[in-house]
Amino acid sequence: MSTVLVFVEHLDGNPKRGGLEALGAARSISENVVAVLAGAGAELAPARLQGAAKAVVLVGDASSPDACAVALAAVAKSEGARAFLALATSTGRDLAPRVAALLGSSLLSDCTGLERNGDSFVVVRPWLAGKVIARQRSSSPVLCATLRRNVFGPASGGPPGSVVAGPAIGTGKAKRTALEAKGSGKLDVAEASVVISGGRGLRESRHFKLIEDLASAFGNAAVGASRAVVDAGWRPHGEQVGQTGKTVSPQLYVAIGISGAIQHLAGMKTAKVIVAINKDREAPIFKVADYGVVGDAFEIVPALTAEIQRIRSQG
Amino acid sequence: MNIVACLKRVPTTDLVPKVGADGKSIDAAGVQYMTSFYDEIAVEEALRTKEKLGGEVIALTLGPSDASKEVRECLAKGADRGIVLVDPAWSDRDAYSTALALKQQVETLGAKLVFCGRVATDRDQASVGPMLATLLGWACVSDVIALEISGDAGTAKREADGGIETYAFSLPAVITCQKALNEPRYAGLKGIMAAKKKPVEEVPCPNPGNQVETLSLAPPPARKAGRIVGEGVAAVPALIEALRSEAKVI
Numbered sequence: 035m036s037t038v039l040v041f042v043e044h045l046d047g048n049p050k051r052g053g054l055e056a057l058g059a060a061r062s063i064s065e066n067v068v069a070v071l072a073g074a075g076a077e078l079a080p081a082r083l084q085g086a087a088k089a090v091v092l093v094g095d096a097s098s099p100d101a102c103a104v105a106l107a108a109v110a111k112s113e114g115a116r117a118f119l120a121l122a123t124s125t126g127r128d129l130a131p132r133v134a135a136l137l138g139s140s141l142l143s144d145c146t147g148l149e150r151n152g153d154s155f156v157v158v159r160p161w162l163a164g165k166v167i168a169r170q171r172s173s174s175p176v177l178c179a180t181l182r183r184n185v186f187g188p189a190s191g192g193p194p195g196s197v198v199a200g201p202a203i204g205t206g207k208a209k210r211t212a213l214e215a216k217g218s219g220k221l222d223v224a225e226a227s228v229v230i231s232g233g234r235g236l237r238e239s240r241h242f243k244l245i246e247d248l249a250s251a252f253g254n255a256a257v258g259a260s261r262a263v264v265d266a267g268w269r270p271h272g273e274q275v276g277q278t279g280k281t282v283s284p285q286l287y288v289a290i291g292i293s294g295a296i297q298h299l300a301g302m303k304t305a306k307v308i309v310a311i312n313k314d315r316e317a318p319i320f321k322v323a324d325y326g327v328v329g330d331a332f333e334i335v336p337a338l339t340a341e342i343q344r345i346r347s348q349g
Numbered sequence: 350m351n352i353v354a355c356l357k358r359v360p361t362t363d364l365v366p367k368v369g370a371d372g373k374s375i376d377a378a379g380v381q382y383m384t385s386f387y388d389e390i391a392v393e394e395a396l397r398t399k400e401k402l403g404g405e406v407i408a409l410t411l412g413p414s415d416a417s418k419e420v421r422e423c424l425a426k427g428a429d430r431g432i433v434l435v436d437p438a439w440s441d442r443d444a445y446s447t448a449l450a451l452k453q454q455v456e457t458l459g460a461k462l463v464f465c466g467r468v469a470t471d472r473d474q475a476s477v478g479p480m481l482a483t484l485l486g487w488a489c490v491s492d493v494i495a496l497e498i499s500g501d502a503g504t505a506k507r508e509a510d511g512g513i514e515t516y517a518f519s520l521p522a523v524i525t526c527q528k529a530l531n532e533p534r535y536a537g538l539k540g541i542m543a544a545k546k547k548p549v550e551e552v553p554c555p556n557p558g559n560q561v562e563t564l565s566l567a568p569p570p571a572r573k574a575g576r577i578v579g580e581g582v583a584a585v586p587a588l589i590e591a592l593r594s595e596a597k598v599i
Contacts, residue, residue, distance in 0.1 A: 099479075100488065124509040128491045131444065131476040135483035140445035140560040141476045156564065161472055166366050166375065167569050174445070174560040207488035208518035211504075215512040222510040228598075252599075264528075271494075271528040272508050277362045277470055278386045278528070286598040297362045303569060307596040309588065315577070322572055325591050329581035337585045345589070345599065 036116040036150075038064040040086065041106060041133075042071050043125060047078025052121040052225065054188035057085040059181050060119055061189050063150040068113050069194060070106060072096040072203065080197040085189025090200040098206025103132035105203045110137055115176055117155060119148075122180040123225070130180045139174035144281070146185050146304070155179075163277035163300035183225050184283045221256040223273055227285045229305070231258030231275055233298075235291020235312060235331055239268035244335045245290060251342040258282070258302075260292045276301035291331050294319030311335065350404035351460040354395035354423065355451060355478075356388035358416045359471040373563045374440075384419045387466025390526040393533040395464045396427045398498060405429045407458055411447055412439045417549050424544035425536035431547070434554035440471075443561035448480035450554050455485060461521040467492050467528075475525075482523035490516045494529040 038060040042053035053069075060067040069086035071079050073096035080089035090113070092105045106129065110118050118133055120126035122144040134141040146167075147158025155177040161168050172179075216222075223229055230252070232245040242257070249255035259269040261276055275282055277297040287305035292298060294310070294317055302308070303322055310323035311331050320326045327334055360366070360375070361383045367376040384392075395406045408423035410416050411434040420431035434450055436442060455463055465478035475491075482489030494513070495506040498520070507514045508527050536544070578587045592599045 100483070103483065124492060124507075124511075127475050128479060131479040132483045132489070134445065134476070135448065135480040138445075140443040141474065141480070142561065143474045143476055159473075160569070161375075161566075162360070162364065162366055163470070163473060164569055165364070166368065166566050168373075168566050169564040171562045171564055172560060173562070208490055208516045208522070210514050211517050212515040213509075213512055214515075225510060274528075281473070286592070286596075296365065303572065307592070307598050308572075308575070309592070320575070320577065322575070324573070324575040324596065325588055326575060326577040327579060327581075327584045327588055328577055329584070333582050334585060337582045338588065341585055341589050342599065345593075 036064050037066045037068055037113050038117040038119060039068050039070055039110050039113055039115040041120040041126065041129065042069045042079065042083065043121060043123060044071060044073070044076065044079040047075035047082070049079050049082050051188065052123060052183045054084060055183065055186040056119050056121050056181055057083065057189035059148050059186040061085045063117065063148060063155070068115070070109050070200065072102055072105070081193050083193055084191050086194040089194040089197045091197065092200040092203050094203040096203055097210040098203070098208060099128050100132060100208060101204045101206030103129055103136060105201045106133045107136035108201045110176060117177040117179070120180050122182050126180050130178055134178035137176045137178065139176045139178045140172065142170060142172060142179045144182050145179050146182050148179065148181065160281065163281050163297070164303055165300050182283060184227060184285070221254070223256045223258045223275060224280045224282055226254060226256035228252045228255035229258045229275070229282055229284045230255050230288045230290065231260065231292060232263065232290050233260035233292030234262045236263070241332070242268060244331065248288070248335055248339045248342065251339045251346065253346065260298055289319050289323070290335060292319055293317045294322065350402060350462065351458050352395045352399055352404050352406045353409050353455055353458060353460045353463045354392040354406060354428065355463060355465045356392060356408060356410050356419060356423065357385045357466070357469045358382045358410065358412045358419050359385045359469055362386070362470060368566045368568065373566050375566065384422065385466050385469040385471070387468060387526055387528070389533040390528065390530050391464035391466050392423050392426065392428065393531045394496065394524070394526055397531060398462060402498065407432060407460070409451065409454060410434065411436060411442070411450055411554060413437060414551055417551070420549050421544050422536060424547040424549070425540040426534055427540065429547065431549040433549065433551045435551050436554045436556055438556060441559060441563065442556055443559045444474050444476035444480055446556050446559055448477050448484055451477065451481050452484040454552070455481070463523045465523060465525045467525045478523050478525035485521070485523070488518040488520070488522040490518055490522070491525040492527040493524050494527050496524060496530065
């Protein structure tokens with residue numbers, strides 16, 4: 035049975051939803067899935083996993099990505115893995131190319147589909163930020179791929195039957211010395227299931243309060259931005275959605291005061307549901323929106339925020 | 350100190366791509382090219398590092414012979430010389446075979462610092478920088494938004510999902526550059542004239558073997574036609590109702 039190794043991210047032993055999605059994707063191509071975990075609290079995570087036959091917990095400090103990659107590649111080798119999967123998070127996208135290189139393998143990043151075809155693997159992945167979709171076959175010694183968030187269903191089943199200690203993580207050439215965390219509860223635009231984005235139609239940076247208020251009314255939403263407002267310095271670049279920002283696939287994307295340049299559309303067109311609020315009826319954003327409201331965002335958004343708050347308070 | 354700035358020729362971001370007749374490549378007709386957005390930031394950071402610490406900046410690309418055009422643009426901004434690793438099948442090259450070719454060239458150059466863009470805006474892989482570092486056995490910090498180098502060590506801030514991470518690293522190192530790191534300069538007329546006299550070397554770089562094969566390329570699935578639910582505040586109840594009963598997202 036071909037073994038698939040999955041790097042599962044967790045926070046103090048609580049697996050991230052994306053980690054469970056990666057296990058779900060792995061189960062779709064193999065019965066024999068091995069989860070590998072690292073970092074503070076990793077030993078608590080296996081009991082909370084689903085879909086893995088086995089969990090390997092790396093020993094020691096996980097603050098050096100190059101040293102972590104060496105340990106991950108060692109586990110891939112000792113488990114005889116045919117595939118190595120990670121989520122396309124900032125951590126996964128940093129580690130996976132290193133692990134792939136150590137395994138003499140190429141990498142397929144940010145995949146939205148994964149299939150097994152006899153002895154080879156086929157992935158689906160967007161190019162040009164999603165303007166075209168490619169099917170690519172890997173003949174790497176080990177299929178190495180990162181998976182887009184919010185695309186694969188999480189695995190089901192019980193916790194792994196066996197949990198073992200993996201190799202110790204050595205000393206690396208680069209080491210994380212500090213983390214300046216975002217405000218508590220602030221979600222990244224690429225991981226949130228609801229994204230509320232604002233553009234130049236908001237006219238001034240302080241008007242992003244409207245966007246933030248709507249995002250907090252949803253509770254599970256992240257704030258996004260168009261390139262124009264990031265370039266103007268209104269918002270941090272980490273919030274930029276589009277071809278030179280992040281590509282997102284949330285359940286709900288609300289574009290407010292964003293006209294919809296092709297580079298922006300490429301970054302959000304795979305959202306399940308798109309809502310656009312814009313005063314220009316001819317704006318290209320309405321061509322991809324499922325639901326559009328034409329009018330003044332300064333009137334519409336507060337009313338929408340109040341409605342969402344009312345619905346959520348009713349549970 | 351030799352500093353390498355890696356760059357890739359990519360289609361301009363306003364491209365509306367058409368799938369070619371073979372069903373697995375982008376129709377090259379009418380495609381305009383540019384240096385990948387983040388590679389411009391890598392070139393700028395290489396130049397700033399040279400201005401602080403001295404040394405020579407080498408602009409390195411893997412592409413068609415014609416990619417000397419993008420390399421000349423780097424020379425016009427202040428890079429000292431350029432190298433084009435020429436592979437006519439450059440656009441099909443996978444990340445691993447690209448990283449292997451760059452590794453060999455970086456070793457030949459005896460460089461201590463390599464700057465890459467965070468991601469190339471064509472294939473969106475974000476892989477070659479960390480792969481190159483791994484093959485070289487060097488340190489690597491990716492998605493860097495602030496950088497300090499002093500002597501044989503440096504610190505870098507990295508934009509991560511959970512916040513801003515700080516890394517301490519030793520040289521030699523590969524740094525992949527994210528948007529906030531700097532504001533790339535424009536080439537002046539003097540620079541453009543000077544660039545004409547700077548050397549650009551073309552080195553044949555056949556691909557020893559791709560591990561990735563593109564089977565097919567297709568436009569993204571078309572979205573179901575949407576509708577305007579109304580105008581102004583009066584449309585809010587209808588929007589809420591649609592999101593609740595039809596789309597079932599709230």
